[in-house]
Amino acid sequence: NEKIVLITGASSGIGAATVDKVIEAGHKVVITARSTDKLNKIVKRWGEDKVLAVTADVSKLDQIQNVVEKAKEKFGRIDVVFANAGTGVNTPGIENGEPSEWKTMLDVNINALLFTAKACLPALKETQGHFIITSSTAGKKTLKGSVYGATKWFAYGFGQNLAAEMAEWNGRCTTICPGMVNTPFFDEAKPDKLDPSDVAEAVVYAISANPRCDIREITLMPTQ
Template sequence: MTQTLLITGASTGIGAATARAAAEAGWQVALLARSQDELDSLAGEIGERALALPCDVTDRAALNAAVDRAVDHFGGLDAVFANAGKGVSSPGIEQGVPAEWDEMIQLNVMAVLSTAHATLPHLRKTKGHFVVTGSKAGRDHLKGSVYGATKWFVHGLAGNLAEEMREWGGRCTVISPGMVDTPFFDEPKPDKIQPGDVANAVIFAISQPETAAVREIHIMPTG
């Protein structure tokens, strides 16, 4: 039976690479992001296995509607990759911009919670898998990094969610990369982790047998 993976932040970078890798591995993919043009282009590239669902995942009503559409279209969810996230332009706390923190926390923290809340009832039916993008910044203390603090939340949530899902046969994995060559950065980083490297980790995690729960995959660049 064909399985379905829902991806947030699916239009570029890690999300788009994971959509391609999942489709190649035989999965159906529900693609969520704000950019309709980029999602439509990606879905067209992948073909009938893909469904573009443009929405702002910080808008709970829009997120819930997109999840419902994915379930109606594909018949259910077997895995979710909560990948949407962002940083801030002003590192540090004393010189930071609180309005940027608000926007980042809504996406990096609240949208991850909302994605879990919206999808867990569907994952429970399939004993499914919730995957979330963490970071090396969520494992280390970085001077004044509010972004890092949001990823510490993600890592803590992933562990707690893994224990909750374990009660009904579900699994949760946090993917923890160092620097990745994505549009997150203004300049290309060709010697760092590639989006496809992270995508491979996601596919590995969600492809494990029922007896194995991969709770964290930590990836560092060789460059």
């Protein structure tokens, strides 16, 4: 059955790949990011009946609230939210990193995730809907980019606890933890990384599962 799926970080990488897979699976999407031109190209490719684009900086609560309002105006409801926007600023640790870089990661990987949940939960409660988070394998182990890694630990932990909060009204929360993925997140593409479409397929699987099945987390790693 057709679902209305709101995707953050939809202008590029994992988010953009997920837009394609979700539409191919028969759903409609609301896409958001800061790059209006990139969002408009996606609308042009799939058509306005299947895609609504609303530009937003998701680290601002009022801007993500506006996305939700526009989504409800056009499609009447939201069934799934994929909170995927995120950033790693040269993955700095403490010794070599700058506080301004840490702030960007905290704003986008932590605050924006909380704001997205805050803005979307009332709509998801109406549909007994599904919240999906992009964390990372960096949210389950240690790596040198201590600040980025810690923001993804937050995303993982938040997902586990939000699942309990949403379960009170039969909502579900899935946290996706990919290993390295070939996206503009990295300067250099490498064949041994995952493809963004691999993560997109995991999202489609989570969306398609029977509502009795509460998929709390999906971890996917490059085979090599």
